[in-house]
Amino acid sequence: MPLHGHTQKKEVNLEARSIELLKDKGLSITGPRKMILTLLLKEHGPFSAEDIFNKLPKKSCDQATVYRCLNQFVETQLVSTAYLEKEMAHFEFNDPQHHHHHIICKICKKIDSFPDCILDKIEMTLGKKGYKDIQHRLEFFGVCGSCQKT
Amino acid sequence: MPLHGHTQKKEVNLEARSIELLKDKGLSITGPRKMILTLLLKEHGPFSAEDIFNKLPKKSCDQATVYRCLNQFVETQLVSTAYLEKEMAHFEFNDPQHHHHHIICKICKKIDSFPDCILDKIEMTLGKKGYKDIQHRLEFFGVCGSCQKT
């Protein structure tokens, strides 16, 4: 099978999967929702709301719709948020099987991910202190190899 | 010594300490800077810029001055920031001897601190991957004991 055909099939699959996910969460299937969720399935992120808006085909939906959809996705836990730079939310598809964290280069802002998470112990300690329904948010910041050269 | 006198002495000491800290960083000693830094020495925080503005005596300085002072304190590493809720910066006095993290109740927003930090291993791993000057930001979110009852 030629590469082009393969790519097309993959995109179709991602759209089908996003429709399924929307149905699962009881959200109706609309153009903007399909496009945004498919994008977040295809590219890992995390992306700012503006990034996402710019990655969508031009004039495909309003910026307010992007914000509304993303908030709904966060509420239904399809998408998770990270606050990476000053006060700006970044969004990525929330795959509960692949909990991970980010390291952001302080200079070029490139975002890398890694799966290590050793916070279960702390969460258990907090559980013993009486907290329930515990989550955490963890980001690392540093200067990446290529930025050190410049 | 009566309690009142003791409290007064403590406040005087904190103001003296804040003057010393400002001098150390080469910042000139002004009313707003003294007041803001003394407040952050007295109360642990972390507080939003608005919290801090409201905690100062009425009409003691402008809100823009609070932001300007806090940014200078962050630049000079007197103060550190945490991004706790949606996109709002919170500030606290940065005591390098007492690295710690927060747990925020998802309901009442009460902020608790705890000293445990087991992230040195991850930072070492990231160092081996080529990153330098690594920092992290870690917050926990949960429902505290008293909010579970309601």
Added chain:
DNA sequence: GTAGCTGCAAAACGTTTGCATGTGA
């Protein structure tokens, strides 16, 4: 048919900035 989603424009929010005035060293 109807609940709910969208586009558009306006507002809200936290934060920053320009400028004239005032103050610390």
Added chain:
DNA sequence: TCACATGCAAACGTTTTGCAGCTAC
């Protein structure tokens, strides 16, 4: 004296909201 800090008001960038019209189910 003079660099720098402040107050005030206006601007900024991101996010939310009100409302009229449209679309999915």
